[in-house]
Amino acid sequence: MIANERRKRLTDAMQESGLDAMLVYGNAWQGDYLRYATDFGILEGQGLAIVRGDGHVTLYVDSALEADRAALDCPGIETVLAPDLTSEVEAALNRMRNQSMGAAPQRLLPRRIAARAGELKITDETSFVDRLLMKKLDSEVAAIRKAAKLADEGYKVFMQAARVGRADYELIAESEAFFRAHGVDDNFQIIGIGGIEVKGMAPPSGKRIQAGDMVTTELTPCVDGYYAQICRTLVVGEPTAEQNGAHALWREAMEAGIATVRDGVTAADIAKAENDVFRRHGMGKYTTSEFTRVRGHGMGLFADSKPHILEDVTTRIDAGMVLIVHPNTYHPAVGYMVLGDAVAVTKTGCEVLTGTPRELFSVAG
Amino acid sequence: MRRGLMGWNAEELPVAAIEARLARLRAAMQGAGLDAFIVYTNNTRPSAVAWLTGFTPYWSDALLLVSKSGAPVFATALSKRVSEWIRTTDPVSEIVNTPQPGKLMGERLAKDKAKRVGVLEYDMLPAGLAHDVETAAPAVEWSDGTAMFAALRREVDEPERKLLAKADAIAVAALREAESGKAKDAGTLAGLIEQSARLAGAEEAYIAVAPDLAADRRLNRTSQPTPLAERFAVRASIAYKGCWVRRSRTFATDSANADAWLDRVADSIEAGKAVAEQVAANVKALPNAKLAKYTVESCTGSYPLSALASAPASGQFLVLTVELTIDGAPWLGARPLIAGSR
Secondary structure, rough: OHHHHHHHHHHHHHHHHOEEEEEEEOOOOOHHHHHHHHHHOOOOOOOOEEEEOOOOEEEOOOOHHHHHHHHHHHHEEEEEOOOOHHHHHHHHHHHHHOOOOOEEEEHHHHHHHOOOOOOOOOEEOHHHHHHHHHHOOOOHHHHHHHHHHHHHHHHHHHHOOOOOOOOOHHHHHHHHHHHHOOOOEEEEEEEEEEEEOOOOOOOOOOOOOOOOOEEEEEEEEEOOOOOEEEEEEEEEEOOHHHHHHHHHHHHHHHHHHHHOOOOOOEHHHHHHHHHHHHHHHOOHHHHHOOOOOOEEEEEEOOOOOOEOOOOOOOEEEOOOOEEOOOEEEOOOOOOEEEEEEEEEEEOOOOEEEOOOOOOOOOEOO | OOOOOEEEEEEEEOOHHHHHHHHHHHHHHHHHHOOOOOEEEOOOHHHHHHHHHHOOOOOOOEEEEEEEOOOOOOOOOHHHHHHHHHHHHHHOOOEEEEOHHHHHHHHHHHOOOOOEEEEHHHHHHHHHHHHHHHHHHHOEEEEEHHHHHHHHHHOOOOOHHHHHHHHHHHHHHHHHHHHHHOEEHHHHHHHHHHHHHHOOOOEEEEEEEOOOOOOOOOEEEOOOOOOOOOOOEEEEEEOOOOEEEEEEEOOOOHHHHHHHHHHHHHHHHHOOOOOHHHHHHOOOOOOOOOEEEEEEOOOOOOOOOOEEOOOOOOOEEEEEEEEEEOOOOOEEEEEEEOOOOO
């Protein structure tokens, strides 16, 4: 079972690092550290877990609804309903004060607990867990592979829902119904509808599709806690020559990035490969933070995890990492355009996990 | 992450209503001797900032600083490109994009020579932000402002009542999907209910199912094809424009009497009296029913809904959840209400 494999890996790594216990924090936004240690996908409130060297895990949650959910989803761990989360966990930490303990992610720990880190011998071990989160077990990659297949299926549903007059949130509603019926508990998704006025993607605002609009989305279903992302753009009606030209550039950039992915390169190498294509076409300006955030990122128990694919990120890319390569940015003639595929890094290159054609799709106008 | 309809609408939440809320906070600050007030937000803890500005984060986190006067300062590590979107949900704040929101807040406090500053849920402030704020404003005396803020949230104003009513109408309609017989399994049913809620404009929809209530009363998020038994239950936690409600229903051939009973109980909840006693007294009116469990939730801080231990105030928004055993069979239900509204 994937959760047991992860926990064994975590406790083995703790032993190697001389840690007696780990304190991990999570909420519905930043849930990956908590999920790694407990396998609990928290939705409401906040959770803290203490993982002991012998593999015993105590999960503290401050919502009674979440305590019920944790007991159902994670029968192998101890769940404690702690309405006063900070006090309850602080009391547990007081009882462990002679032990060497790490915490992750330290920056999100409740202030009151973090303020006593020195006294309680708690060290910041965020990067320690980050390494485990980034370089995945085979079973983790298999889960992401499943999620990627559902990303492909979900995009078909999204495309079928896109037609003139429909609102952005209605497209997402259709995708979500499909996902809930097909083993997808969660989904990260943002959307953009329109033309040159669209500078990025965001949650739905109620904007309705008009003929000729480009519809962009970043769709990220979650299976067994693991997210896989796909980015595609469609046009409502026939694409213009400028839209087709822009898409060809995006595709060249994405494929240059994917061709660079292999064990031993850096995140910067991948970003540079993508951005060089833009620069060659006189579009280098649109690879900057004024127009785009990242040129891809890691995926796993978090939809947008480390490493960020940027030219100033020197993180080594290792076999076992899973990334999305997406040269998403603004084009002055057509607006914000996206294209991205999920890949699993191998020793010699990468396995592309998403299978949706790399086309600028057209739906009936 | 939030992926439903998000956006501020002046008709639903007039700027005057937001300014009235800010004025109430500032009056409370003055009473407590506070020069400023800091509120944290992320998508698990959005409610206090949503109440003060209209803003709910779909991702990431942020801090809001309310000083004695002037526009609130909203600082986030989200990039400047996201500011345009933030503005569509928050008509009142000065929006600042900075890699270190805590440092910026501390610097503002230091510049304003703030002496005493309240923080909502101070103990729970994320350590990184807390460190940055405190380091940049070393002279400030910090004060937990949780109780002060909760007092402001005791009575909902008219715009909030309407937004809550809209969220509840979405939840009620969405749960009717379970009556249609279209879904035979829990995952499909969850999808249909969520689809209904999102098509109606829900900002968020958390659907939980107990597929065989006779076997297990606990509800859980699901996307699995678990068959639905003759007696099952569904909970829909629905947000509309930052306002959250919960509705739970038991679906069985004999649940109608208990459903109607819950409506009567919810409509009769009085302010100033313990809800436990009021619920227990009403159980006697339902033949062969035994009270298994009840909970009362409200929105008093950054959480959309959390357990309320005290007797409700007049005009306070609540969600009442009751679990009964009736003639040996389990039944559960939940619905929102305004205390003392009868």
